[in-house]
Amino acid sequence: MDARLDHLVCWVSDQLAALHFYEQVVGLPGVRGEEFREGKAGFPSVRISAETIIDLMAQDVSNGVEEGTGVTGSAGHQINHFCLSVSREDFDALQVRLKDHGTAITGTGSNSFGAQGIAPETIYFPDLDGNVIEVRYYR
Known part of the structure; x- marks a missing residue:
């Protein structure tokens, strides 16, 4: 399938x-x-x-x-979290937007396994209702 x-x-x-x-x-x-x-x-x-x-x-x-x-x-x-994969450039820009909007990064990770293999960096943050979003990039 x-x-x-x-x-x-x-x-x-x-x-x-x-x-x-x-x-x-x-x-x-x-x-x-x-x-x-x-x-x-x-x-x-x-x-x-x-x-x-x-x-x-x-x-x-x-x-x-x-x-x-x-x-x-x-x-x-609610689910535990969902994950978005983005480019390294978008990952860096997202961190700036989160800071600019007062949204705290609540967790980080490195060398984390996902659908495309190992991601060097990941961040976690909540949306306005507490849904947790993970964002990562792959090399």
């Missing part, structure tokens, strides 16, 4: 604040932001790659998501 990650769903308390954080601090382009502001979309997203997005879902709609998945109790549980 040749599978690819399509999307992640992060529970957020303020969808517009989360969209701003992911756009301005993390540096990911927004998807359906205007449609969401106009009431034409139920949630905004941000694009990780051409094939993958993060949906920014309001916590108060978890019942509807559970109904959609068909698995009671499956929605609303």
